[in-house]
Amino acid sequence: MAQEALPIARIPTASYRLQFNRQFPFSFAKEIIGYLHDLGISDLYASSYLAAKEGSQHGYDIVNHSILNKEIGDEQTYQALIDELQRFGMGQILDFVPNHMCIESNENLWWMDVLENGPGSSYARFFDIDWRPVKKELNNQVLLPLLADQYGKVLEKGDLRLVFAQGAFWITVNDLQIPIEPKTYLHILGHGLESLLQELPEEDPSLLELLSIITTLQHLPPAIEQDLEKKAERYREKELVKKHLRQLCDQSPEITGYIDKNVNIFNGSKGDPRSFDLLDGLLQEQSYRLSYWQVATEEINYRRFFDINGLAAIRMEDPLVFKETHGLLFRLIQEGKVTGIRLDHVDGLYDPFSYLHDLQKGCFIRQILPVTPPDQREHEAEEIEYCLQQYQEQLKRKPGYKPFYVACEKILMKGEQLPEEWPVFGTTGYDFLNYLNGIFVDTENAKSFARIYDRFVGKAVDLTEVVYEKKKLVLQVALSGELNMLADQLNTISEQDRLTRDFTQNSLARAISEVIAFFPVYRTYVNTGLVREKDSQYIESAVAKAKRRNPAISVSIFDFLRCVLLLKFPEHTKEEVKGHWLNFAMKFQQITGPVMAKGLEDTAFYVYNRLISLNEVGGNPGRFGTPLEAFHGQNLERYKFFPHAMITSATHDTKRGEDARTRIAVLSEIPEKWRKALTRWSRVNKRHFKTVDNQKVPDRNEEYLLYQALIGAWPLHKLDQEGLELFRSRIREYMLKAVREAKVNTSWINPNSAYEEALVGFIDAILGDLPDNLFLHEFIPFQRQISHHGIFNSLSQTLLKMASPGFPDFYQGTELWDFSLVDPDNRRPVDYSSRSQALTALKEREAAIGPQALMDELLSSRDDGRIKLYLIFRCLNYRRMNREIFEKGEYQPLEAHGAKARHVCAFARRAPGKTVIAVAARLLATLTTEPEQVPLGEQCWSDTFLTLLKGSSNHYRNIITEQIINAAEHQGEMRISLAELFTCAPVALLETVG
Numbered sequence: 001m002a003q004e005a006l007p008i009a010r011i012p013t014a015s016y017r018l019q020f021n022r023q024f025p026f027s028f029a030k031e032i033i034g035y036l037h038d039l040g041i042s043d044l045y046a047s048s049y050l051a052a053k054e055g056s057q058h059g060y061d062i063v064n065h066s067i068l069n070k071e072i073g074d075e076q077t078y079q080a081l082i083d084e085l086q087r088f089g090m091g092q093i094l095d096f097v098p099n100h101m102c103i104e105s106n107e108n109l110w111w112m113d114v115l116e117n118g119p120g121s122s123y124a125r126f127f128d129i130d131w132r133p134v135k136k137e138l139n140n141q142v143l144l145p146l147l148a149d150q151y152g153k154v155l156e157k158g159d160l161r162l163v164f165a166q167g168a169f170w171i172t173v174n175d176l177q178i179p180i181e182p183k184t185y186l187h188i189l190g191h192g193l194e195s196l197l198q199e200l201p202e203e204d205p206s207l208l209e210l211l212s213i214i215t216t217l218q219h220l221p222p223a224i225e226q227d228l229e230k231k232a233e234r235y236r237e238k239e240l241v242k243k244h245l246r247q248l249c250d251q252s253p254e255i256t257g258y259i260d261k262n263v264n265i266f267n268g269s270k271g272d273p274r275s276f277d278l279l280d281g282l283l284q285e286q287s288y289r290l291s292y293w294q295v296a297t298e299e300i301n302y303r304r305f306f307d308i309n310g311l312a313a314i315r316m317e318d319p320l321v322f323k324e325t326h327g328l329l330f331r332l333i334q335e336g337k338v339t340g341i342r343l344d345h346v347d348g349l350y351d352p353f354s355y356l357h358d359l360q361k362g363c364f365i366r367q368i369l370p371v372t373p374p375d376q377r378e379h380e381a382e383e384i385e386y387c388l389q390q391y392q393e394q395l396k397r398k399p400g401y402k403p404f405y406v407a408c409e410k411i412l413m414k415g416e417q418l419p420e421e422w423p424v425f426g427t428t429g430y431d432f433l434n435y436l437n438g439i440f441v442d443t444e445n446a447k448s449f450a451r452i453y454d455r456f457v458g459k460a461v462d463l464t465e466v467v468y469e470k471k472k473l474v475l476q477v478a479l480s481g482e483l484n485m486l487a488d489q490l491n492t493i494s495e496q497d498r499l500t501r502d503f504t505q506n507s508l509a510r511a512i513s514e515v516i517a518f519f520p521v522y523r524t525y526v527n528t529g530l531v532r533e534k535d536s537q538y539i540e541s542a543v544a545k546a547k548r549r550n551p552a553i554s555v556s557i558f559d560f561l562r563c564v565l566l567l568k569f570p571e572h573t574k575e576e577v578k579g580h581w582l583n584f585a586m587k588f589q590q591i592t593g594p595v596m597a598k599g600l601e602d603t604a605f606y607v608y609n610r611l612i613s614l615n616e617v618g619g620n621p622g623r624f625g626t627p628l629e630a631f632h633g634q635n636l637e638r639y640k641f642f643p644h645a646m647i648t649s650a651t652h653d654t655k656r657g658e659d660a661r662t663r664i665a666v667l668s669e670i671p672e673k674w675r676k677a678l679t680r681w682s683r684v685n686k687r688h689f690k691t692v693d694n695q696k697v698p699d700r701n702e703e704y705l706l707y708q709a710l711i712g713a714w715p716l717h718k719l720d721q722e723g724l725e726l727f728r729s730r731i732r733e734y735m736l737k738a739v740r741e742a743k744v745n746t747s748w749i750n751p752n753s754a755y756e757e758a759l760v761g762f763i764d765a766i767l768g769d770l771p772d773n774l775f776l777h778e779f780i781p782f783q784r785q786i787s788h789h790g791i792f793n794s795l796s797q798t799l800l801k802m803a804s805p806g807f808p809d810f811y812q813g814t815e816l817w818d819f820s821l822v823d824p825d826n827r828r829p830v831d832y833s834s835r836s837q838a839l840t841a842l843k844e845r846e847a848a849i850g851p852q853a854l855m856d857e858l859l860s861s862r863d864d865g866r867i868k869l870y871l872i873f874r875c876l877n878y879r880r881m882n883r884e885i886f887e888k889g890e891y892q893p894l895e896a897h898g899a900k901a902r903h904v905c906a907f908a909r910r911a912p913g914k915t916v917i918a919v920a921a922r923l924l925a926t927l928t929t930e931p932e933q934v935p936l937g938e939q940c941w942s943d944t945f946l947t948l949l950k951g952s953s954n955h956y957r958n959i960i961t962e963q964i965i966n967a968a969e970h971q972g973e974m975r976i977s978l979a980e981l982f983t984c985a986p987v988a989l990l991e992t993v994g
Helices: 026-039 075-087 109-120 151-156 182-189 193-199 205-218 228-251 253-266 273-284 293-299 319-334 352-368 380-397 430-438 443-457 463-477 480-494 505-517 533-549 555-565 575-601 628-641 658-669 671-688 700-713 721-742 753-766 774-803 832-849 851-860 866-881 883-888 937-941
Strands: 015-018 043-046 050-052 062-068 091-096 100-102 142-147 161-165 168-173 176-179 288-292 308-313 340-343 405-408 646-648 690-692 695-697 807-811 890-897 904-911 914-921 945-947 955-958 964-966 968-970 973-977 987-992
Touching: 015 026, 026 043, 026 075, 026 832, 026 866, 062 100, 062 319, 075 091, 091 319, 109 142, 109 176, 109 228, 142 168, 142 293, 151 273, 151 288, 161 253, 168 182, 182 205, 182 228, 182 253, 182 273, 193 205, 193 253, 205 228, 205 253, 228 253, 253 273, 288 293, 293 480, 319 352, 340 352, 352 380, 352 405, 430 628, 430 646, 430 658, 430 774, 443 658, 443 671, 443 700, 463 480, 463 505, 463 575, 480 505, 480 555, 480 575, 505 533, 505 555, 505 575, 533 555, 555 575, 628 890, 628 904, 658 671, 658 700, 658 774, 671 700, 671 753, 671 774, 690 753, 695 753, 700 721, 700 774, 721 753, 774 866, 774 904, 774 914, 774 987, 832 851, 832 866, 851 866, 866 883, 866 987, 883 904, 883 914
Parallel strands: 015 043, 015 807, 043 091, 091 340, 142 288, 340 405, 646 807
Antiparallel strands: 050 062, 100 308, 161 168, 168 176, 690 695, 890 904, 890 945, 904 914, 914 987, 945 973, 955 964, 955 987, 968 973
16 A cells, blocks of 8 residues: 655755756766755756657657657666766756647657547547638648648649558658558559559459458548547558558569559659649548648647647646656656656646646655556555545645645746645746846936937837737737637637627637737636636736727627636526637637747847846846845745745746846946947948848847847957857857847748848958957947946846745856857857866865955956856855755845945845845946946945844854854944955855854
């Protein structure tokens, strides 16, 4: 019987994200576990390593949830990694992907089965496919937008080839082999059959076998069959057909030749369009319709991950899908190999609340269910039932009980909170990232910066309007297929009531589009007839704004849509109709998120460039920085509701490296210097502009973006020719991605090659290593000053992350300076050998001269990044040894007073008998008087002091330097002088002593 001890979630003290792929397999990760442990990391945070598309660099294009990715390693190398983690007492958080699967791989057996067997496939229910779509020609077919050009052109070029292998027929498309529906084998096997009958004797065994196969196929149940017995017959008979065909061809050269000849005939002859008629006719009868990839924009009838055609959504709300996709995950949890889950894109789920509860339930069961060999599991069903009863009893005794660590990737908009009823420990940290990032922006200069930006680009840019327009654009050019499916569903609902049946589908689509464009959050969470108050407010707000914006659309249509979304049923509504309303509301919720992500993060954030350090995932660039009160308020809220949330300053999805961001933030402090630099640079570079179709390239907004990107990403070391060319290539790739995402002068769907070539030419010209490169002569000294202040911003950012409520996560490589750009730039290989050697040397040097002297040395050589590495090492190891105060210690903001009070952020973590205080400098460009002055001592901080909490100690130890800091009493309160505190570095982590 199952164990009696109830599981308790493992809470990390610090995690480290690794991106697994064929270049970084399990064996490589094993080699750095010791280094990560020495650094102070408690848990490895692994990218998805379940079976993915061949060559995947990120692991999100999963093809099989039940096996490991063979490119990353096998069970033996995986076990070796686990053994190493367990040797150091470390856990593992796994990035799990519940939303979608890659369908551009023959290794996705479920999808291949759907293509072969259509609506009658055993796996048709696994994917979110509309088999009765708006486009009636697609009835019982799934659109496959795989082609690089229009279907007819691709066909007549001979790029679609019929092949015969192992008794089955396939169509090759790009690198894929797509199965042919078995019943349509008749077209191929029956073509020219009369001539074969004349060639072979009637009693020829091979001929008789072929005719028998044809007869079987004629009686094969169709692909649309839903009767379970007939479906089982179809599966059984089609596989027998393949087996017999394979055996027949092995035995009969005549039949092999006959089939090969027919395959060649069907494949046609390039230059003869009519020769492709047979293949075209065969393809028309498949359970899929091959099309140009751009057709997906309007006619897609399977739900995708955002607008990525190659990633099809799976119906995780189906219990069978849940069971089949979580088997390996639950096994790894049961075996103690996975100790936490990072849940990818929770907003993509049909019903996140129910999914999360099912996930925790499964984790509970697997943690207390004994690990037994397969041949000893005869009583497993009874044990699972017993475990389930235990779980239900535990929930009754302790509401909110969460047996396993789960953090969900969830973007929270301004004022939005993670639903408290979700059984998770928090988000993956984007909310923290943006509040933290914002305190390094000088909020007092918002108007000045807006003025500079508007004048440079030549117009006033309103972020709210940009977001509205870009969300509409995304619905029009990328997700109109999803919009059409929603409109069709709502139209069906409207037809069920005489008061609404006159609403046209077109008017309903427009209303849906407008409401989504005004939706203030990623999604709502209407569930089984329940509408939260917050969700009601979001829906009401979006509908009201859509009404005001569209006086030409009947108010009654918006009111109808509002009622459906809020489940305000008319009297006497039938239960069946109520189900349709609920399903529409929940489907609507699955679309608002992708529209927000694509419209805001992937479009508006490349259009509104006032200060691009604010253009971060989950951020709000319309809000110019974060007041300290707001930062403390958010920390207090997390401490109260989700004290064990993951908090971060960089991820694989962030728009730029964490230290590039803190550099760019410095500009907010010096608007006038920034304005003058912009004017000079633009004038100097004027000769490098080109004109394409009467448009200057780059346009002013792109130019403004480029200068900020250069400031953030410029390397600290002096560049030689090779280094400069490498940097140029990174900037080219970044800017091409940026302008395509902006969708103003070019785009991914419709690239403007002439414009892009002119943009690349401009980049190469201004970054050319030439004697007369006036731009670099002007730019490099300015950037150097910005970088100087950015370094200290970064140290402060790192310290505050390590001391705030939640546990800190570090993205791979960011323990040294991280000036990367958006992916794929931020996914470049990390040199762990140099990092490990640097940490070892730091530990040896610390033992020899002590932390304070070492910090002095590191401060003077800060460009190499070892000062950041050492700060992380000191703080994380202290945190691991004193985890309770960081997990449970009360959070209390501290105030500074004096001339430089606004330049510091400080708070205390307080528990009985112990207090830890984090103090970090900020806004350093206006703190110091000299361009590259180190912000230390009385010269910078003068009379500024930190006021401590009542009852505070007189003596403190700085964890970073081991210095003893004495507090002084003044008029009944304890104070610490910042001039005394900041003598080695403008960051400090203090603990009470004595």
